[in-house]
Amino acid sequence: MSTVPTTSPDALGFEGTPFDPVAVASPGSGTLPTPVARRAPSQPTGPASTVTPLAELRAGIATAHRAALSAQVALQRRIFRQAFDTGVVTVQALSPARLDAVTTPAPEGAFKPPARTTVDRLDRGALEALSRGEVSAVLGNAYRQPGANPDIRLASDTPLVLDEVTEIGLRAGTLGLGHLRAAYTGNAVAAATQAVEVFALYAGLHLCFADARLVASAAADVGGDDSPTGAELELIVTTIDLVPRPHVTAEVLCGGGGPSVAVTVTVTENPGSVIGPGPGGTLDTWTGRIDAGGGTALLNEFHMAHLARGEQGIALGPEFAHYTGVRATRLPTGGLLLVDRITAFDGARGTLDTQVSYRSEYDSPADSWYYTDSANESMPHFVYMETSLQAALLMGYYLGPTLTEPNTTQSLRNLGGTATVLRRVDLRDRTITQESRLLSTTMLPGSSLQSFDYTLSVDGEPFYEGETMFGYFSDEALANQTGLDAGRHRPSWLDVHANDVTVRRIDLDARRANPADRLCSRRTLALLDWIDVVDGGGTFGNGYLHTRRRIDPHDWFFTRHFHLDPVIPGSLGVESVIQAMQEWAVDSGLADGLTDPVFSIPPGIAFAWKYRGQFLPSDGTCEIEVHIKTVTSSPDGVMVTADASLWKPGLRIYELQDIAIELTERKAPE
CATH class of the missing domain: 3.10.129.10 (Hotdog Thioesterase)
Structure with missing residues (x-):
């Protein structure tokens, strides 16, 4: 079985500096398996480095980190093995036969594979084709790489021991990251390694490179027999990512008295190959x-x-x-x-x-x-x-x-x-x-x-x-940003007219609690909690909406936008305004005359936005006001346009003009 070179403790780094995702700790040992590379790149040589206090500290941190990972792997194996032996492993059956019929959506942040296929099982002939490098012939045109990756193949340096793959899915498995079930005859660790290689090919991880190879590292639970015959295995993906190199890590449970095997397969460029701009x-x-x-x-x-x-x-x-x-x-x-x-x-x-x-x-x-x-x-x-x-x-x-x-x-x-x-x-x-x-x-x-x-x-x-x-x-x-008003405080329309108007509140919790209500945003896109309405208010006299949103430094979008420079995406500020308009439209009864109403973005309306600042994790609140501009009925439904502004504490920083929503009957789009 093939493994990859380990890195020294000093190679461990954080926030963008890559460390080796392939190294898998042996259970309970706190050490890494001795590696043997399939096709090892040349290694530079040089004088031995002087051990400094900083290097000793980093080495100590690395050792402790790996020991913790070892304990975690051992615990994971025990849980997986116990579930496998008792037959209670939870597998979400998900066939990708029709992607437009998926009923379980990917959560925000889920791994997005470079390619997808309708193939959900592989017989022995298909596995043999993968061992010859015929990936697109088995998985489809989305996996084509004419003239590229001659070394990408299943079981390139060991006999093929998988007999067939009976199930495979990207969003399946106990962790929702991927699942595979296969039958094998022969060495269990080799079968586990080949199963993870199949999943790496299935996810299209190799498509990012023109000249690469699959490099595997495996560590087996010493409590099992590594060479049963005629058994079944179950693969549960625990990690899949493209950084620092495309890789997938899985826990593979081998039946027939076989071991649990932690396997990582990494797509690694061959020496001298180009992987990015020069x-x-x-x-x-x-x-x-x-x-x-x-x-x-x-x-x-x-x-x-x-x-x-x-x-x-x-x-x-x-x-x-x-x-x-x-x-x-x-x-x-x-x-x-x-x-x-x-x-x-x-x-x-x-x-x-x-x-x-x-x-x-x-x-x-x-x-x-x-x-x-x-x-x-x-x-x-x-x-x-x-x-x-x-x-x-x-x-x-x-x-x-x-x-x-x-x-x-x-x-x-x-x-x-x-x-x-x-x-x-x-x-x-x-x-x-x-x-x-x-x-x-x-x-x-x-x-x-x-x-x-x-x-x-x-x-x-x-x-x-x-x-x-x-x-x-x-x-x-x-x-030195001064917002949209040259640093001057501009009060909201409601602040100015607070003593002259009647305000009613739309509370969104009840609508979100109804799973059959398709006319409200929810889960990750639940950007608002309530909306205050002044009927007939606002600049245009057609309605006024106002809300404040608490900014939590742990809001999901701060880790997404941007790495090491967290700000709320301006587009989500726009989306917040759209959601306020949608909720007002439903609350005002604009959907009542429609049999099967849906929201869409109306064509032909030029929308403009201006940003002069950003919302930071420390800002505390975001204030939004919306002035309903027009409400237009037609045989197709109702269209609403509005202007809006958004404030961080003390400063108006976003201005939107002619943002539009439409309520129509559901129909087949173009």
Whole structure:
């Protein structure tokens, strides 16, 4: 059985500095298994390093950390083994045969595999094909990599002992991270290792590289027999990720008196292979990913994950390596990472005075968390915005505006823009293509500004377009923000008219408690608790909405947006306003005349936003007011437009104009 090289305790690092995810502690030992690499890369040699007090401290921390992991692994094995032996392992049966029929959505932050397949079982012939490297022939066209990864194959250095895989699922298993059941004949540890290799291929982890191999590390529970025959195994995924390298870790329970085996399989690049942009941002070497149109992607999911929370040098090139582990411009992470691949780019790093065009892709699986958490019939508006804005910020940043002052911390902030929905479309299980242009870059002392336009399309047909501006700001520039009103306090409309109006409250708990009510946002997207309404109030006399939201420093989005630089996404501020409008529309009876009402984003309404500040974990509260502008009835339903503002304590920082919602009968979208 093959393993990977271990790292010294001093190699352990945190917040972006990679440590080896492959090393698996032996139960109760506090040590790692002795490794033998399949195809070991050359190792540099040099003089022995001097042991310093800091090195001793780090080594001690590393040893204690690994000992704790050992104890955790042993406890996990005991629980899994006990459940397996008594036949009470909970397996959520989930066949991916039709992704648009998924009933159990992925939670926010769940691992999103680079590829999916309708295959949910593998016979011996399919396993033999995988052992020959015929991955796409078995799993489908989404796994195509013509001419790439000759070393990616099942059981490359051991006899194939799996007989068949009878179940496999991405969202199944006790932990909801993945599950596999298989029959095998032969060595149990080899079978466990091969089962995890199958899962790694099934999840498409190898698709991020053009020249890689599968490297496995396994540690068996010494209480079992490692060589029963004619047995069944059950695999429960415990970790799956793309950083620092694509890897999956699983606990494999072998029947027939076999052991429990902790296995990690990592996709590791072969020596000398290119895994990211070169000096100057050169993109002339394919890194292995095929785009939705069958062409070669320039950057892929692996690079997006590293830009979000890993090594910026891997994501963007060596000039960005010094940003790893420090506060810097990053993509969002987890369920807010909404760009997958860059497929075209005609710019050059350091050339900031010309227009640049680029194209990106985002796959929107039907089980994505935001579909079930939103009151919209399809994708919520904040995802439209984030998909557009993230691709823009990525390529603008790639050109290197922050590299002109490499020793200055610069944070990225969106300043505003306009956007228009062009048509109603269901985006479940679709690939969204974003085509954009960087229109200008303006360098200023302590900051720089970039403006973009963009169009989102699906199947070649545009459905969303707009313009936006981003700024890169030094700490000093961020500290001197004065909001939308030049630092002056502007009271809300309700503050001014509090003694002249009657206020009624919409409490949202009861509606969220009814699982059959599809017209309210819930779970992760439950952004509001209550809404105060002044009927006939507001600037336009058509209704006024007001609420305050408590900001909890532990709110889920702070860990997503951004790594080491937490702020509330501006798009979620927009989503909060939309939710207030939706709740008001239902409470006002606008859905009563509809048989099967749904919310959607109406086409043809140009929406504008302006941000002049950010909500921080320490701000305490977010205040929102909405002025209902128009309520328009038509044979199709009712459309509502509004203007809105958002305050952090003492400062108005967001302004929205012509934000719109629509209530219509459910129908088949375009």
